[in-house]
Amino acid sequence: MKNDEPGFSTLAVHAGTKPDPVTGARATPIYQTTAYVFDDADQAASLFGLQAFGNIYTRITNPTTAALEEKVAMLEGGTAALAVASGHAAQFGVFHTLLTPGDEFIASNKLYGGSINQFNHSFKSFGWNVNWVDMDDIGAVRAAVTAKTKAIFAESIANPGGVVTDLEAVAKVAEDAGIPFIVDNTMATPYLCKPFEYGANIVVHSLTKFMGGHGNSMGGAIVDGGNFDWSATDKYPFLSQPRPEYQGIAIHETFGDFGFAIACRVLGLRDLGAAISPFNSFQILTGIETLPLRMEKHCQNALEVAKFLEAHKAVEWVQYAGLESNAYHKLADKYLKNGFGSVYSFGLKGGYEAGVNLVSSVELFSHLANLGDTRSLIIHPASTTHRQLTDDQKVAAGAGPDVVRVSIGIEDAKDIIADLDQALSL
Amino acid sequence: MTEEDYSDSYIEGLLASVKTVAIVGASPKNVRPSYFVVKYLISKGYEVFPVNPGHAGRDICGARTYGSLADIPDPIDMVDIFRSSEAALQITKDALELNPLPKIIWMQLTIRNEEAATLARKKNVQVVMNRCPKIEYARLSGEIGWAGVASRKISARKPKLAKGFQRYGLS
Incomplete structure (x- = not known):
């Protein structure tokens, strides 16, 4: 019935x-x-x-x-x-x-x-x-x-x-x-x-x-x-x-x-x-009508880009639950179906200055304070969204000086990776 | 069939099959849920007979109130119970004494009485428990979506408009 x-x-x-x-x-x-x-x-x-x-x-x-x-x-x-x-x-x-x-x-x-x-x-x-x-x-x-x-x-x-x-x-x-x-x-x-x-x-x-x-x-x-x-x-x-x-x-x-x-x-x-x-x-x-299609592509691209970043010499760490090495991977496996999302952060060996430099050098990525766009987005939280917090709060919120956050869009993964690669090698 | 299993077509069929509804426990106070249901069902074209011994002989939303089910002069298609789960047993027994028998015993949200339900089903009277006919009508017609409430229904057919502005009907 x-x-x-x-x-x-x-x-x-x-x-x-x-x-x-x-x-x-x-x-x-x-x-x-x-x-x-x-x-x-x-x-x-x-x-x-x-x-x-x-x-x-x-x-x-x-x-x-x-x-x-x-x-x-x-x-x-x-x-x-x-x-x-x-x-x-x-x-x-x-x-x-x-x-x-x-x-x-x-x-x-x-x-x-x-x-x-x-x-x-x-x-x-x-x-x-x-x-x-x-x-x-x-x-x-x-x-x-x-x-x-x-x-x-x-x-x-x-x-x-x-x-x-x-x-x-x-x-x-x-x-x-x-x-x-x-x-x-x-x-x-x-x-x-x-x-x-x-x-x-x-x-x-x-x-x-x-x-x-x-x-x-x-x-x-x-x-x-x-x-x-x-x-x-x-x-x-x-x-x-x-x-x-x-x-x-x-x-x-x-x-x-x-x-x-x-x-x-x-x-x-x-x-x-x-x-x-x-x-x-x-x-x-x-x-919303295309939410499932977009999320598939967002998540697929995000994982590919995360793997690229994890292997890059300028990157200290990548905090993405989709990576098997990640501390939250087990929880992500339990709670997230169909993918692991497309927003995450990574740390640069060069600290605050390298973060500012990266967001200034990308071409395809938009440097702005939003996420979940069709376009790939990038921001350096310590100098923007999380600027008002104390240093301790920044670190607790995952927004320390070396942290860069990306929201991976639905472009072709190879183009997203190429842009990050050129900006990281400057 | 348990209360969780009522299908949309079952509920819609019931609501479409009745014309006269007795509402036991109807309140004359215009902020009470039972008053809302009396008013809404009247606006949808049902003939409503409020039952409330303390208010017998007076009107609720223009409908004459009766002291008991037995006092209602017309045949009743559906008895809607706005009383406690315990009280639903005696009300069901009273309803099953009516001649002709009602087609449906309906118990409101949070009201359940399995013993009463069994008695009714033995006489081939349909039973609905823990549901509100106003919510179900509004949900199945699509009106409830105007308040952002999930109808749990999808359809690519044109909704059925009732007479006037902002009124849907059942198909």
Whole structure:
């Protein structure tokens, strides 16, 4: 009786994107509108009261964006998703729904530098206090849990170090503590890893990266795993308590296993305002259709380039979980299907100066602060993305002075290698 | 068939086969999930009979509320139970006393009662447990995707529009 599950590539093309019901348009139209005419006053009241599904205002919902949300939710195996303006907005939305001033959360100390900044500074001003932990040490994660801890946060593949998180082990700590485990799956994408299968409760994305895949549109997503009982305690009042914003609706009771995504939308996005543009949603939707094809090529190229770098005399080390010599290779084998990602770092024997020199000498590689583009990208984190961190934080985050990070694109591997070769020999 | 196994076509078939729905435990408070379901099913063209002894004789969303299933004058196709799992047994027994018999006993999200389900199945009455008819209708019609919720369905066919703006129907 159970429905046959379509495969990942079929979902990437079809999930969330039915033909337009009015015109029959096959591609999802860009609904570039701010607001929507109501059928009648009663329907309007139903929509404002959350009693009916439908659109009111593009800050809260939009049909193009909704198609993107459903697609991302189904690719991750979640119950629902919320698309927002950026990955940072997604993180803000998640923690706004979970935390009140004075609360704590645990985060891996190996994160994207922008997230380290967000947690250390902006979040602290809301009274949300981060506890940094080295997640290679599961005992340390467990020891960091206090009565005030409301969530645990990690990246499936950490940026920039190519570190792979032991998702199952961290999920177990979260489960034992009765708190949700949030995974940033930007670097892996659901094509390589589905964190919900390993016990994660919430997934966040910067859709700007591999999901959109073409380096042309900002976007973020929050995905609800539908697998956390928000009403088991009174720790999460946005989910479990009657909400004054909606005359006393209790979100989890009303919306069940997609209540978290709804709360992030109607209590978070509605008031915080970081909505994605329908045009960006369209661009990212189009990008996701080819996600499996692109990821295959990204991963294949990345491994070839990593092997080249590992053998190069100017390179001290390569931190890529796809290499058998890598400390995270075993974890990568367990958690990553179809490839090992295409973002990693390597160390230059010549230190800081050699890093600056390399990013200045490449021709095919673009020197910029992004990843997950069709184009190969390169950056020297110590002088850019991770510049604001202290020296100790830089090293802990895998962004020491000698470190160069690459995001290998989908060009021909021989051309990528030739460019690195000429730049390294200058 | 366990509750996890209900196929889309099974649920869609059930929702398409009924016209009259009694909702036991319907609340007149407009922030309660049961009120949402009454309102939504009425908007989809079902004839809804709220059942709530404390509110009998008054209206919920314009529908007359009854004190018990037996008080409803019309034949009931589906009994939707918005009460605890324990209470579902007696409500099912009451439903199975109706003449004609309902076609479906439906228990809401988190509500399960195997004993009640067995009694109903013995009389060839279909059973759905731990599901919400509003969510299932919205999911199968595609409306639920407007809120970013996964319908778990893909289709390259044109969705069926219902009358008015922003309304889908079942195919």
